[in-house]
Amino acid sequence: QVQLVESGGGEVQAGGSLRLSCAASRRIFSINAMGWYRQAPGKQRELVALITSDGSTSITDSVKGRFTISGDNAKNTVYLQMNSLKPEDTAVYYCNAKIYGGVYTNYWGQGTQVTVSS
Numbered sequence: 484q485v486q487l488v489e490s491g492g493g494e495v496q497a498g499g500s501l502r503l504s505c506a507a508s509r510r511i512f513s514i515n516a517m518g519w520y521r522q523a524p525g526k527q528r529e530l531v532a533l534i535t536s537d538g539s540t541s542i543t544d545s546v547k548g549r550f551t552i553s554g555d556n557a558k559n560t561v562y563l564q565m566n567s568l569k570p571e572d573t574a575v576y577y578c579n580a581k582i583y584g585g586v587y588t589n590y591w592g593q594g595t596q597v598t599v600s601s
Contacts, residue, residue, distance in 0.1 A: 485509050485590050487578045492595030495568055499599070503563040505578030505592060511554050511561060512536050516581045519552065519563045521574035521597075528577070532563060546572070568599045 486508040495501055503519065511517060518533040532552035533541045540552050551564040561578065578592035 485514060485580050485582065487580055487590060487592035489576065489578045489592040489595040492576060492597045494598040494600065497569055497599055497601050499568050500564070500566045501568065501597060502565070503576055503578075503595060503597075505561045505563075507559045507561070507580065509559065510556065511559050512556050514580045515583045515587070517554065517561045518579045518581075519561075520577045520579055521572075522577070522594075523571075523574040526574075531576070534561060565597070568597075570599045570601045573597060573599050 488506045489503060491501060491503040493501060514536060516533055516535045519531045520528050521531050522528040531543055531546060532550055534552045534554050542550055549567045554561045574597060575594040576597050577594045580590040581587050
């Protein structure tokens, strides 16, 4: 099991930057994959970025070149650096952890609101 606590959301103007943090209650290298999802009003939750325990990362096309995911093993924290924000990035952002124990189990943080104004 793992508990996840997000921070760093807020309101920013278009073109600005925010960094989201997700603090895990266990060593992140022991977690198979961690990621950031987002859900805008009236839309399905979508994967934004993923980082695996070996450090491999993937970014969804709509934010590629603007968002970066990284992990700090010493702080048990995963970050989402968001630059050149657009109004369409407005959503609740959720931290996710996938842990394999025979089957994959998903764990979620409480979510943090990101609002980008034009």
